[in-house]
Amino acid sequence: MFQKLLLKILTILIIPIFLFSDNIPETPIKLIGKDTSVTKPTIEPTIVTEDTTKNLENQIDIQNKLINEVILNINNESYLTSLPEKSFYENEILFLTNKINANNIQNNTLAAQRDELKVAYLDEKSYYENTLKDIIIGKQEFKNKKYFEEILQNNINKIQKFKLDPYTLIYNNELKNDSKVSTEFIDSYIELYNQKHTQLFVLQYLYSNMQKIRASNFFIDEFNLKYIINKIDNIKSISYFSSLISYHLNFSIGEASVVLLIIIFFRLLNRYLIALIINFISKILFKNDQEAEESVLYYLKEAINSPLIYSLYLFSIQISIFILIKDQSLINQIMPWINTIYMALLTWAMYSILNNSISIYAQNLLEKYQNVRKEMIVFILKIVKVLLILVVILFLFTQLGIDVKAIAASLGVGGIAIALAAKDTLANFFASLNIMTDNSFSQGDWIKTDDFEGTVVDIRMRTTRIRTFDNAMITVPNTQIANAHILNWSKRIIGRRIKMSIGVTYENKMSDIVCLKNDILDMLLNHPNIASNKNIDISRTKAFEAIKREDLEGIKNTLLVYIDEFGATSINILVYCFSRSPVWEDWLDTKEDVMIKIARLVEKNHCEFAYPTQVVHLKQEQKIEDLS
Numbered sequence: 001m002f003q004k005l006l007l008k009i010l011t012i013l014i015i016p017i018f019l020f021s022d023n024i025p026e027t028p029i030k031l032i033g034k035d036t037s038v039t040k041p042t043i044e045p046t047i048v049t050e051d052t053t054k055n056l057e058n059q060i061d062i063q064n065k066l067i068n069e070v071i072l073n074i075n076n077e078s079y080l081t082s083l084p085e086k087s088f089y090e091n092e093i094l095f096l097t098n099k100i101n102a103n104n105i106q107n108n109t110l111a112a113q114r115d116e117l118k119v120a121y122l123d124e125k126s127y128y129e130n131t132l133k134d135i136i137i138g139k140q141e142f143k144n145k146k147y148f149e150e151i152l153q154n155n156i157n158k159i160q161k162f163k164l165d166p167y168t169l170i171y172n173n174e175l176k177n178d179s180k181v182s183t184e185f186i187d188s189y190i191e192l193y194n195q196k197h198t199q200l201f202v203l204q205y206l207y208s209n210m211q212k213i214r215a216s217n218f219f220i221d222e223f224n225l226k227y228i229i230n231k232i233d234n235i236k237s238i239s240y241f242s243s244l245i246s247y248h249l250n251f252s253i254g255e256a257s258v259v260l261l262i263i264i265f266f267r268l269l270n271r272y273l274i275a276l277i278i279n280f281i282s283k284i285l286f287k288n289d290q291e292a293e294e295s296v297l298y299y300l301k302e303a304i305n306s307p308l309i310y311s312l313y314l315f316s317i318q319i320s321i322f323i324l325i326k327d328q329s330l331i332n333q334i335m336p337w338i339n340t341i342y343m344a345l346l347t348w349a350m351y352s353i354l355n356n357s358i359s360i361y362a363q364n365l366l367e368k369y370q371n372v373r374k375e376m377i378v379f380i381l382k383i384v385k386v387l388l389i390l391v392v393i394l395f396l397f398t399q400l401g402i403d404v405k406a407i408a409a410s411l412g413v414g415g416i417a418i419a420l421a422a423k424d425t426l427a428n429f430f431a432s433l434n435i436m437t438d439n440s441f442s443q444g445d446w447i448k449t450d451d452f453e454g455t456v457v458d459i460r461m462r463t464t465r466i467r468t469f470d471n472a473m474i475t476v477p478n479t480q481i482a483n484a485h486i487l488n489w490s491k492r493i494i495g496r497r498i499k500m501s502i503g504v505t506y507e508n509k510m511s512d513i514v515c516l517k518n519d520i521l522d523m524l525l526n527h528p529n530i531a532s533n534k535n536i537d538i539s540r541t542k543a544f545e546a547i548k549r550e551d552l553e554g555i556k557n558t559l560l561v562y563i564d565e566f567g568a569t570s571i572n573i574l575v576y577c578f579s580r581s582p583v584w585e586d587w588l589d590t591k592e593d594v595m596i597k598i599a600r601l602v603e604k605n606h607c608e609f610a611y612p613t614q615v616v617h618l619k620q621e622q623k624i625e626d627l628s
Contacts, residue, residue, distance in 0.1 A: 171186060
C-alpha cells in the first residue's frame with residue numbers, strides 16, 4: 001500500500017500533468033425546430049434548431065456559449081441563488097399530476113399525455129438544476145472526484161431512463177392537426193426533446209472535462225480531506241470560531257488545520273523519502289560494486305536533495321491552494337506558475353545529476369586523456385545550464401499562452417535597428433550579464449577598484465550602484481565596472497589574516513625563544529577563534545573539482561609560527577594566521593586576545609620584547625707616553 005502511494009506521489013512530482021482536455025466538441029446538438037417561439041429555459045440559453053436559414057457554425061457557437069455559461073455560473077456559484085428551489089417544481093408537478101388524473105377519468109388521453117410530457121420536463125429540469133447546485137456545494141466541501149462523477153452519471157441515467165419513443169408516433173400524427181390540445185402536445189414534446197439532448201450534452205461535457213469546474217487534486221481525490229475538515233469544524237468549541245473566521249477570511253479552522261498537517265507531513269516526508277529513492281536507484285544500478293554504490297549514493301543525494309525537498313514543499317503548497325482558495329479562475333491563473341516551478345525544479349535536478357556525474361567520472365577522463373582540458377568541461381556545463389534555463393522560460397511562455405513564434409519573428413530587421421540605436425544601452429546590458437555570469441561580486445559585497453570603494457547596493461540592467469563608506473552613492477555603468485580590476489573583500493567565508501612579527505631581545509636564551517615559539521603555536525592551534533585544521537574541516541576528495549571549494553568560497557586556515565630572522569635589534573618570530581570570522585570587529589577582538597596571550601607567554605618563557613635601541617660603543621685609544 002505504501003509503495004503504491006509513494007509511486008503516485010513520485011508520478012505527480014516528476015511528471016506533472018500540465019495539459020488537460022479543454023476542447024468543446026464541434027458536433028452540433030440535433031434538436032427539433034418549431035415555428036412558434038420556445039420559452040427560454042432559466043438555466044441555459046435556448047439552442048436554435050438547425051434549418052436551411054441557419055449556418056452550422058452558428059449552431060456550434062451557440063452550444064459553445066452554452067458550455068462556457070454553465071461553467072462560469074458554476075465557478076462563480078451564481079446557480080445557488082439564481083435557480084429556483086426544488087419545491088417550486090414539486091408544486092407544479094403536483095398540479096399537473098392532478099390534471100392527468102382528471103383527464104384520464106374523462107378519457108382525454110391526448111391531454112393527459114401532454115401533461116405527462118410536461119411532468120417529465122419539469123422533473124428532469126429540477127434534477128438537472130439540483131445537479132448543478134450539488135456540483136457547487138461539492139466544490140465548497142472539497143468532495144472527491146468520485147462524488148462529482150457519481151452525481152453527473154446519475155443525472156445522465158435519469159435523463160436516459162425516460163423514453164420518448166411511445167410519444168414519438170403520437171407526435172408525428174398530431175403534426176397534421178391544428179387543435180389546441182395537439183399544438184400544446186407538440187410544444188411539450190419539442191421542449192422535452194430539446195431539453196433532454198441539451199442537458200445530456202452539458203452533463204457529458206462536464207463529466208469528460210471535470211477540470212473546468214474542479215481542479216484535480218491527488219490528496220483530496222484519494223483521501224477526501226474534507227472529511228477531516230468537517231470533523232474539526234464540527235467540534236463544539238471550534239464550530240463558532242470556525243464559522244466566524246470562514247466568514248471574514250474565507251477559510252475555516254478545519255481547512256487551516258489540514259493545511260498545517262499537510263505541511264508537517266511533507267516536512268517529515270523530506271527526511272526519509274530521499275534516502276528511500278536513492279537506495280532504490282543504487283540497488284538497481286549497482287548490485288555488486290559496493291564502492292561505486294557509496295559514491296553514487298553521495299553524489300546522487302547531493303544532486304536531488306534540494307530539488308526534491310522544494311518539490312515536496314511546492315506540492316504541499318499546491319494542495320493548500322486547492323483547499324484555501326475557492327475561486328477557480330484564480331487557481332487557473334496560479335497553476336501555470338506552479339507548473340513552471342515544477343519544470344524548473346526538474347531541470348535543476350537534471351543539471352545537478354549531470355554536474356555530479358561529471359564530478360565522478362571527469363577526473364578519470366582527465367587522467368586518461370591528457371589533451372582534455374578542465375575548462376572545456378566547465379564550458380560545456382555552462383552551455384547545458386543555459387539551454388535548460390531557456391527550456392524553462394519557453395515552457396513558461398507556453399503556459400501563459402504567449403506565442404513563442406511571434407516573439408522569434410519579431411527579432412528580425414527591427415531588432416537590428418533597435419540594437420544600433422541603443423548600442424550603449426545594450427553594451428551595458430550585456431556587461432551586466434557578464435557580471436552576473438562571472439559572479440565577481442554580488443549585492444552587499446565590499447569591493448574596491450582604482451576609482452571607488454564601497455558596498456554593492458544592487459546590480460541593475462544598465463548600471464551598478466555602490467554605497468561608499470562615507471555614505472555617498474556612486475552609480476557606475478556596467479561596461480566600466482565589468483572591465484575594471486575588482487578587489488572583493490566579501491568573497492570569503494572563513495579567514496581574515498593576522499600577521500605580526502614579535503621581536504625578542506638578543507639577551508634571551510635561544511632555548512627560551514624556541515619554547516616561546518612552541519607555546520604561541522599551541523595557543524593558536526587551540527584558540528577557538530583562530531582558523532586551523534582542528535576547527536575548520538576542508539573536505540579532501542579525489543573527485544573532479546573545476547574550482548576548489550575553499551578558494552571559491554574564501555576559506556583560509558593557514559597557521560604559521562616560526563623564528564623568522566635576526567633583526568637589527570631583535571630576534572623576530574613570525575606569526576601568520578587567520579581569524580575564523582571575516583567580520584572586521586570580530587577580527588579586531590580576536591587579534592587583541594591573541595596579542596594579550598602572546599604577551600603572557602613572553603613573560604612565562606623569561607623573554608623580553610625588544611624595542612628600538614641604539615648602542616654606542618666608545619673605543620678609548622691607549623695613550624703612548626713619550627719616554628724620550
